[in-house]
Amino acid sequence: MNVLFQIAICDDEQMICSQIEKIILTYFKTTNEKVEVQVFYSGEKLCEFIEKEHSFDLIFLDIELERINGIEVGMKIRKEMDNQTIQIIYISGKDCYDRELFEVRPMHFLPKPLDEGKIIKDVLLAMKLNEKSGGIFTYKKGQETYKIPIKNILYFESIGRQVKIVTTDGEELFYGKLRDVLTEVSTYRFMHIHKSYIVSYAHVITFRYESVIMSNLMQLPISQPRRKAIRELQVIYEKFE
Amino acid sequence: MDISLYNLVYIITNIFGTYIIYKFMSVFFNRKEVNRKIELLSYLGYFIMITIVYLFIKIPVVMMICNISAFIGLSLNYKANIKKRILAVTYIYLISMCVEIIVIILLSGMRFTIFSENEYSISYSLIVLKVVTYIVVLVLGKFVNVKHSESVPMSYWVCIILMPVSSLYIILILFQTQDIMLLQVIVGIIFMLLINFATFYLFDRTSETLSNKMEAALLTKQNEYYNEQFNLMRNSLKSTRQIKHDLINHLTVIYSLVHDNEIEHSLDHISKMLYTIGEKKEHAHSGNIIVDSILNFKLQELEQKNIKIALDLNVPEEMDIPSFDMTIILGNLLDNAVSAVCKLTEERYINIIIKYDRGRFILNIDNPFEGKIAKEDDTFLTTKEDKANHGIGLQSIKTVLAKYNGTIDISHNEKVFSVTLFMYIELSESNGC
Numbered sequence: 001m002n003v004l005f006q007i008a009i010c011d012d013e014q015m016i017c018s019q020i021e022k023i024i025l026t027y028f029k030t031t032n033e034k035v036e037v038q039v040f041y042s043g044e045k046l047c048e049f050i051e052k053e054h055s056f057d058l059i060f061l062d063i064e065l066e067r068i069n070g071i072e073v074g075m076k077i078r079k080e081m082d083n084q085t086i087q088i089i090y091i092s093g094k095d096c097y098d099r100e101l102f103e104v105r106p107m108h109f110l111p112k113p114l115d116e117g118k119i120i121k122d123v124l125l126a127m128k129l130n131e132k133s134g135g136i137f138t139y140k141k142g143q144e145t146y147k148i149p150i151k152n153i154l155y156f157e158s159i160g161r162q163v164k165i166v167t168t169d170g171e172e173l174f175y176g177k178l179r180d181v182l183t184e185v186s187t188y189r190f191m192h193i194h195k196s197y198i199v200s201y202a203h204v205i206t207f208r209y210e211s212v213i214m215s216n217l218m219q220l221p222i223s224q225p226r227r228k229a230i231r232e233l234q235v236i237y238e239k240f241e
Numbered sequence: 242m243d244i245s246l247y248n249l250v251y252i253i254t255n256i257f258g259t260y261i262i263y264k265f266m267s268v269f270f271n272r273k274e275v276n277r278k279i280e281l282l283s284y285l286g287y288f289i290m291i292t293i294v295y296l297f298i299k300i301p302v303v304m305m306i307c308n309i310s311a312f313i314g315l316s317l318n319y320k321a322n323i324k325k326r327i328l329a330v331t332y333i334y335l336i337s338m339c340v341e342i343i344v345i346i347l348l349s350g351m352r353f354t355i356f357s358e359n360e361y362s363i364s365y366s367l368i369v370l371k372v373v374t375y376i377v378v379l380v381l382g383k384f385v386n387v388k389h390s391e392s393v394p395m396s397y398w399v400c401i402i403l404m405p406v407s408s409l410y411i412i413l414i415l416f417q418t419q420d421i422m423l424l425q426v427i428v429g430i431i432f433m434l435l436i437n438f439a440t441f442y443l444f445d446r447t448s449e450t451l452s453n454k455m456e457a458a459l460l461t462k463q464n465e466y467y468n469e470q471f472n473l474m475r476n477s478l479k480s481t482r483q484i485k486h487d488l489i490n491h492l493t494v495i496y497s498l499v500h501d502n503e504i505e506h507s508l509d510h511i512s513k514m515l516y517t518i519g520e521k522k523e524h525a526h527s528g529n530i531i532v533d534s535i536l537n538f539k540l541q542e543l544e545q546k547n548i549k550i551a552l553d554l555n556v557p558e559e560m561d562i563p564s565f566d567m568t569i570i571l572g573n574l575l576d577n578a579v580s581a582v583c584k585l586t587e588e589r590y591i592n593i594i595i596k597y598d599r600g601r602f603i604l605n606i607d608n609p610f611e612g613k614i615a616k617e618d619d620t621f622l623t624t625k626e627d628k629a630n631h632g633i634g635l636q637s638i639k640t641v642l643a644k645y646n647g648t649i650d651i652s653h654n655e656k657v658f659s660v661t662l663f664m665y666i667e668l669s670e671s672n673g674c
Contacts, residue, residue, distance in 0.1 A: 096528025
């Protein structure tokens with residue numbers, strides 16, 4: 001399946017934008033993947049575009065932008081637009097980063113001058129992560145079958161004989177077992193943290209040993225016997241990213 | 242079987258007795274990573290087993306074997322190496338036995354042998370016994386350093402364990418000797434108990450001294466890193482001044498070249514300039530002072546040793562981890578990687594990824610290696626000459642990791658050694674930084 005992978009580059013230095021664009025386009029000329037790159041020279045333009053038209057899969061975002069800087073753009077995307085799935089890669093002349101930048105949950109930081117290999121590696125990683133959550137989850141409610149993109153799912157909660165599915169758009173209840181849900185989503189980086197919860201790795205905004213905080217700010221417990229296994233799982237995920 | 246008053250009192254005091262054993266275990270072991278449910282069940286099991294054995298088979302030597310094996314079983318609840326486990330079990334058994342013998346002999350004035358069922362039954366002595374043992378445990382609990390005694394070397398351990406083991410033997414001999422006064426037995430056992438208290442005290446002091454020594458060594462190391470960082474900053478300031486000075490000269494040259502229409506020459510000059518500036522050393526400057534200090538110190542060392550380095554550093558300026566802990570982790574892991582790569586003649590490189598992501602600090606170091614890796618029960622052993630001072634690295638990393646619920650994953654193939662370290666650290670609340 002070849003889906004168009006959409007990349008935005010936002011930097012007020014035109015040189016940097018065209019450099020990244022060139023690197024990406026040159027690389028993907030030789031492969032089968034379809035990649036589209038759009039360039040923005042200011043944070044406002046980028047935000048406006050995302051709000052009005054559509055979303056991106058990956059953004060290369062300069063930290064030191066004029067007027068609205070990269071931190072603000074990142075915060076806008078995560079908090080105001082509540083978009084938790086766009087991967088953000090910060091580019092900067094400096095390489096010291098304060099905590100606010102980490103709150104945006106960037107995928108990576110790239111220091112200038114830019115390294116061609118790192119850019120390609122990051123794009124490929126972003127594509128891989130996107131692929132990992134690119135499936136569709138189906139469930140039945142009465143006679144009807146519902147389909148939702150897996151990337152919108154935050155977590156599943158078992159409530160009696162029903163399963164509550166929490167997505168970026170809201171909640172739904174359907175009759176089913178958490179065990180069956182797990183087999184259906186296990187290939188998409190979901191973690192069975194508790195007998196009543198299965199959470200999406202991508203939608204966790206803070207990991208702790210005993211709990212996770214999801215992107216809707218719900219804190220869910222990791223049951224005691226599972227803590228070590230969940231930690232090992234994260235090590236594996238992070239090692240192969 | 243009818244339950245006599247004595248047996249009833251025994252069962253009740255044994256509940257307290259089990260609690261005392263639990264307290265005793267806590268003197269020796271850290272209860273941080275304990276599964277509370279299993280711990281509770283195991284003590285319950287101990288209580289039931291000992292009570293049944295006591296009520297039906299009143300032979301001291303059987304009790305002794307049961308108790309010692311039960312103690313070993315209970316000690317498995319806690320994370321510790323085998324040396325410490327043996328030491329703890331021996332001490333717990335010996336001290337509780339000594340106290341028991343002294344209290345019973347003093348209260349009853351009778352003599353009992355250890356290989357036959359004893360007839361003795363005075364209920365109140367049981368209560369006195371447990372209270373006295375409890376007081377002893379409380380006193381021993383003051384020696385907090387025993388808990389952190391993992392780094393006590395083997396030779397010390399042998400000396401320390403010799404005391405309770407030989408005491409045990411001498412006490413058994415005392416009981417076997419027929420023509421000896423009861424008073425002499427009591428005095429002998431009291432002395433044994435005192436010797437063991439003294440050893441315990443020395444053991445505690447030794448552990449403290451050793452851990453202080455290690456802390457001091459780390460502090461020196463950390464100061465070394467800071468000092469190096471300071472030198473680096475001073476040099477960088479100097480070179481900035483130098484660049485400014487040079488820039489004026491260069492621009493003057495270029496100005497006159499362009500003025501004379503010597504385009505070729507001026508381009509040549511500019512490209513030379515670019516080359517010199519581009520040559521400037523790469524340093525770590527994540528803003529996190531401790532990470533930068535350690536990395537820069539190591540990077541310099543690597544550069545001198547001609548080792549290639551690929552560094553990917555993505556950490557916030559402020560992290561909620563003391564520099565002390567960070568020094569242990571980064572310093573030790575980098576030292577290990579450097580010493581492995583130094584042995585190689587070709588393919589000398591180290592890849593370092595350090596990142597902070599969603600509440601987790603993740604570090605990955607890959608380096609090629611040659612030769613054998615010494616491994617014992619899943620723990621990697623040092624291959625360095627000076628074994629007393631090395632090999633503690635990984636141990637102290639593990640101690641730090643325990644604080645942050647972290648874990649370390651060490652793997653290798655034939656050529657490359659890979660370490661992944663993982664810790665939970667939350668972003669410190671922004672306090673005006």
